[in-house]
Amino acid sequence: MSPPVAPPGWSRWLVPPAALAVHLSIGQAYAWSVFKPPLEEALGLTGTQSALPFQLGIVMLGLSAAFGGTLVERNGPRWAMTVALICFSSGFLLSALGAATEQYWLIVLGYGFVGGIGLGIGYISPVSTLIKWFPDRPGMATGIAIMGFGGGALIASPWSAQMLESFGSDSSGIALAFLVHGLSYAVFMLLGVLLVRVPGAAPEARGGVESSAAAAGARQLPAGPQVSANQAIRTPQFWCLWIVLCMNVTAGIGILEKAAPMITDFFANTSTPVSVSAAAGFVALLSAANMAGRIGWSSTSDLVGRKNIYRLYLGAGALMYGLIALAGDSSKPLFILCALVILSFYGGGFATIPAYLKDLFGTYQVGAIHGRLLTAWSTAGVLGPLIVNWIADRQEAAGKDGSSLYTLSLFIMIGLLAVGFVANELVRPVHPRHHVPVPASEEQPEDRPEKQPEKQSKAKEAADVQQQQ
Amino acid sequence: MSSSSSSGPPSRRGLIAFAWVWVGVPLAYGLYELVQKATQLFTG
Numbered sequence: 123m124s125p126p127v128a129p130p131g132w133s134r135w136l137v138p139p140a141a142l143a144v145h146l147s148i149g150q151a152y153a154w155s156v157f158k159p160p161l162e163e164a165l166g167l168t169g170t171q172s173a174l175p176f177q178l179g180i181v182m183l184g185l186s187a188a189f190g191g192t193l194v195e196r197n198g199p200r201w202a203m204t205v206a207l208i209c210f211s212s213g214f215l216l217s218a219l220g221a222a223t224e225q226y227w228l229i230v231l232g233y234g235f236v237g238g239i240g241l242g243i244g245y246i247s248p249v250s251t252l253i254k255w256f257p258d259r260p261g262m263a264t265g266i267a268i269m270g271f272g273g274g275a276l277i278a279s280p281w282s283a284q285m286l287e288s289f290g291s292d293s294s295g296i297a298l299a300f301l302v303h304g305l306s307y308a309v310f311m312l313l314g315v316l317l318v319r320v321p322g323a324a325p326e327a328r329g330g331v332e333s334s335a336a337a338a339g340a341r342q343l344p345a346g347p348q349v350s351a352n353q354a355i356r357t358p359q360f361w362c363l364w365i366v367l368c369m370n371v372t373a374g375i376g377i378l379e380k381a382a383p384m385i386t387d388f389f390a391n392t393s394t395p396v397s398v399s400a401a402a403g404f405v406a407l408l409s410a411a412n413m414a415g416r417i418g419w420s421s422t423s424d425l426v427g428r429k430n431i432y433r434l435y436l437g438a439g440a441l442m443y444g445l446i447a448l449a450g451d452s453s454k455p456l457f458i459l460c461a462l463v464i465l466s467f468y469g470g471g472f473a474t475i476p477a478y479l480k481d482l483f484g485t486y487q488v489g490a491i492h493g494r495l496l497t498a499w500s501t502a503g504v505l506g507p508l509i510v511n512w513i514a515d516r517q518e519a520a521g522k523d524g525s526s527l528y529t530l531s532l533f534i535m536i537g538l539l540a541v542g543f544v545a546n547e548l549v550r551p552v553h554p555r556h557h558v559p560v561p562a563s564e565e566q567p568e569d570r571p572e573k574q575p576e577k578q579s580k581a582k583e584a585a586d587v588q589q590q591q
Numbered sequence: 592m593s594s595s596s597s598s599g600p601p602s603r604r605g606l607i608a609f610a611w612v613w614v615g616v617p618l619a620y621g622l623y624e625l626v627q628k629a630t631q632l633f634t635g
Contacts (some may be wrong), residue, residue, distance in 0.1 A: 142614040403632030406628035406632075
């Protein structure tokens with residue numbers, strides 16, 4: 123499938139909804155927990171077993187994003203969105219068959235393995251295209267899409283719960299719910315497949331409603347350094363950003379994963395303990411902060427520079443953790459406020475990283491590079507909960523309770539954020555020896571770095587980095 | 592989708608509106624449910 127080039131008059135504002143159609147769908151993954159209790163009851167599973175489809179799905183997300191990124195760059199966003207649609211929907215259809223026949227391995231294979239490939243390819247599918255359409259606001263553009271991944275769970279969680287209530291929580295009800303999910307998401311994601319376009323090679327191809335802005339973007343699109351995905355992982359910059367993302371996500375996930383028991387434990391010994399429903403409200407509020415941070419902070423990075431915004435995420439994040447640790451159970455509003463800010467930085471860190479990669483490695487294979495960087499997410503997904511849970515268990519065994527259960531974890535998070543802060547400070551422009559030499563005869567219109575004198579390219583690169591610092 | 596003039600490229604305003612409504616309605620539903628739940632922090 124050749125990448126679909128935008129005809130004259132195609133508006134770049136059609137690309138974010140295309141990206142959202144995919145991300146709002148695959149974000150359903152974070153609402154898997156809705157299916158866990160009914161599956162455990164209907165198929166006689168343990169909690170660990172019922173988590174398998176989700177865990178395998180996240181592993182496959184990381185693997186397919188890391189290894190499929192180059193294919194996505196080569197075949198274009200429509201191919202990638204089609205693969206994501208087929209895999210994600212087939213995953214649900216296979217799961218429906220598995221639930222109907224009470225063959226749990228089919229659910230693990232369908233939702234986890236096949237659906238997981240859809241998650242990874244879908245996650246990176248619009249990134250490169252959005253950055254090419256919005257070279258003037260790459261943070262905002264990728265922020266919209268990645269906000270969608272957070273939004274997907276907000277939609278799926280109540281929707282799936284209502285469906286199970288209507289169809290029943292036995293195996294046939296679950297099967298029907300999976301079937302409806304598979305078909306609905308296929309239709310919903312189809313909009314993305316049909317709408318997505320890569321910018322035309324010529325500025326005049328971007329006329330129409332957004333002609334002037336898009337044309338301005340088109341002229342800047344391929345400027346700056348261009349580094350291939352294979353070369354990028356050989357640069358210290360990639361690994362610095364890997365550490366930055368890993369530390370930022372670990373710090374956020376540490377709170378997100380244990381939010382409800384954490385706020386309950388924190389204020390258990392006070393005159394105003396937190397009820398179960400209030401703790402659920404706190405978790406919901408954290409999700410809102412996570413989503414708002416994705417679009418808000420990522421858009422802000424277009425104004426203040428990527429390096430500066432990560433200084434904020436990591437530096438102010440550490441300060442927030444410090445405030446929680448020092449204040450203990452003395453102030454509930456302060457605890458909530460700090461947790462919300464940390465979660466907004468967590469979301470912002472996810473959403474800003476593609477634009478940071480674009481600044482350093484160019485648009486040439488930014489989607490593939492982003493896919494490889496997502497292994498930091500997988501690592502953080504294990505690290506964050508492990509640190510908080512393990513330490514809380516140890517503290518409890520040592521006879522501690524209340525906010526002191528988490529004090530050590532909070533200081534470890536501050537240390538991790540400090541490591542990320544240093545890694546961010548070490549980011550420098552990529553050495554020209556890593557840049558892609560583009561023979562004129564082999565250039566492709568959609569990924570062609572603009573031909574310009576080497577001096578001019580280096581000046582642009584230096585200016586980009588100066589702007590960040 | 593409508594054409595603005597015979598000489599210029601077609602205007603995509605209708606398509607843009609449709610596309611944003613397509614993704615905006617489910618997102619609004621999710622946000623509404625989220626706000627309902629979040630208020631429990633202050634009322635629960």
